[in-house]
Amino acid sequence: MTRPVISAGFIPLVDAAPLIVAHEMGFTEEEGIRLALEPSPSWSTLRDKLTLGQIEAAHMLSPVPVAMALGLGGIGDRIDALSVLSVNGNVFGVTEALADAMIATGFTPDFATPEAVGDALAASGLDLRIGVPFPFSMHTELLHRWLGTGPNAAQLTVHTVPPPLMAEAIKKGEINAFCVGEPWGSTIVDAGLGALLLPGRAIWAFAPEKVLAARHDWVEAQPDLTGRLMRAVWKAGRWLGDTDKLGPAADILARPEYLGLPSGLIERSLTGRMVIAPDGPARRVENMITFFDGAATFPWKSQAAWIGRQLAARYGLNPHEAASKAADVFRSDLYRLHLGPAGADMPGASEKLEGALSVETPVASESGTLILGPDQFFDGQIFDPSLGK
Amino acid sequence: MPDRLTIILVEEDTARADAIRASLTDSGQHDVHVLTGESGLARSIAELNPDVVLVDLANPSRDVLEELTLASGPLDRPVAMFVDKSDDRLMRAAIEAGVSAYVVDGLRPDRVKPVLDAAIARFHVFQRMRSELETTRRALEERKIIDRAKGILMRARGIGEDEAYALLRKAAMDQGKKLADVAQALVTASELLS
Structure with a gap:
């Protein structure tokens, strides 16, 4: 019997792993579907292909479905986030020249402390021109959350630079800092063009980075296929959650049809051993990128609401309305419906305080064994999604 | 001159750019500027202040243009992807042909349509060549x-x-x-x- 084919787009990044692994390790076969994976040259093209029905599912920046729900950017169709593909995984770095200027102010890079990096950036007295891959991205949200208020606000400008062109933009002096997903940060380090100063998780310890996205009308019309797709991808996430599998995962991602880059480079972020400066030693980063543990795949309504509030503040929209529209597109209802029977442990609630956990914490769940990881913001503030409702 | 549109074409390949430019000027008296899809794109576009920006869907620089569609972008005038978001058919045709168009809001659809039709036809030819290759x-x-x-x-x-x-x-x-x-x-x- 031929299996129904679901076409899915991705951007060649480490965090496309759950879709690629679902296809390569037979999880789609288990669910009786086939994935036709197709790489996309840009986020806007991936989004438009999804919206116009050329593909059915996509690896997507978590703020994109939220932005679309708020009528920002592109064609205003509804895209649903079915589950979270990855948590964290971005890096923030600067050019060698800016790193030197910061060190001259007495700063010691520790790849951990956003306040110290922010202070040193301010002390350098230089303008900050930061390249990010896309206007609607966790990269952009983390930067505004971290540097958008306080002493760095005046020096901050954010530019869209596609990751493959980031090195060129640094060489031409158009940007002097960058926030990108792996392995692009590591390639900039290896090219001798910059140093990494922070992992994204230092700003928000549990930031939903990419989601499994599908068109809302397709999801409504194809509940069975949606369920199979969600289960195959969730099983791939569970497979990736096993540290023994990270070496093989790096080898799969390295293939020319996926990332086409050395697997050693890809393995750095997967295993959390980051090389932060040219010829520098490797740094161990806990939870550099997370695919499964701590209910990483659960699309929390509160995560969406946080993104919605951030966008509303920058684009001058009603914050309560934005948070509520945002929460609608993170489909924790479908997650419960399709993944509960597959064995995913379900948290008791679909929203939580964001930023309240500083250590691993057991929470109420259906099986009673769910442990959530730390999710605090760098400044210790807590986002309460119910505020102002 | 009211009928003259300023069109920016983002295209690295000069032979392709020339062919598209020819099709566009056949469709009307337009000022067509070609930019290569390298960095610094947003600034160059802001300086030229175009009515229409055309870009290959396969070009990673397309994400840079997204910035222009936002109110806080570097262009004086707001830019929308396509004239009229309700013109689904034209948009679909363009995406299928592999071209994306960013059009200044408020530009009359009847003025932009010939431009887009010409671009779509030309991109179709390229896409066929690409798939044959x-x-x-x-x-x-x-x-x-x-x-x-x-x-x-x-x-x-x-x-x-x-x-x-x-x-x-x-x-x-x-x-x-x-x-x-x-x-x-x-x-x-x-x-x-x-």
Whole structure:
């Protein structure tokens, strides 16, 4: 019997792993579907292909479905986030020249402390021109959350630079800092063009980075296929959650049809051993990128609401309305419906305080064994999604 | 001059750019500027202050143009993707042809449509050429793999080339697989064993 084919787009990044692994390790076969994976040259093209029905599912920046729900950017169709593909995984770095200027102010890079990096950036007295891959991205949200208020606000400008062109933009002096997903940060380090100063998780310890996205009308019309797709991808996430599998995962991602880059480079972020400066030693980063543990795949309504509030503040929209529209597109209802029977442990609630956990914490769940990881913001503030409702 | 549109074309390949420029100027008296899809794009576009920006969907720089569609972007005038978001058919046609257009809000649809039609027609030709090239490339690669598989069979079983090819073809037919896939499997297996 031929299996129904679901076409899915991705951007060649480490965090496309759950879709690629679902296809390569037979999880789609288990669910009786086939994935036709197709790489996309840009986020806007991936989004438009999804919206116009050329593909059915996509690896997507978590703020994109939220932005679309708020009528920002592109064609205003509804895209649903079915589950979270990855948590964290971005890096923030600067050019060698800016790193030197910061060190001259007495700063010691520790790849951990956003306040110290922010202070040193301010002390350098230089303008900050930061390249990010896309206007609607966790990269952009983390930067505004971290540097958008306080002493760095005046020096901050954010530019869209596609990751493959980031090195060129640094060489031409158009940007002097960058926030990108792996392995692009590591390639900039290896090219001798910059140093990494922070992992994204230092700003928000549990930031939903990419989601499994599908068109809302397709999801409504194809509940069975949606369920199979969600289960195959969730099983791939569970497979990736096993540290023994990270070496093989790096080898799969390295293939020319996926990332086409050395697997050693890809393995750095997967295993959390980051090389932060040219010829520098490797740094161990806990939870550099997370695919499964701590209910990483659960699309929390509160995560969406946080993104919605951030966008509303920058684009001058009603914050309560934005948070509520945002929460609608993170489909924790479908997650419960399709993944509960597959064995995913379900948290008791679909929203939580964001930023309240500083250590691993057991929470109420259906099986009673769910442990959530730390999710605090760098400044210790807590986002309460119910505020102002 | 009210009918004159300023059009920016983001295209790295100069031959393609010239061909598209010719199609566009055939569709009306327009000022067409070509920018290569390198960095600094947003600033160059802001300086030229265009009515329409055309970009290949395959160009990663397209994400830079997204910035222009936002109120906080570097352009004075707001830019929308396409004139009228409700013109789904035109948009779909463009995306299928592999071109994306960013059009200044408020520009009359009847002024932009000829431009887009010309661009879509031209991009269709490119896309066909691109897929033909891809087919040729793949055919070449497949032939190489089949040749290697034949060589392996000839050495391992001491048979001639025609016989080796017949064996491969039979295996492919029996398994309901493509000849090239069977050949690839054999080559991979033999690499593992050697």
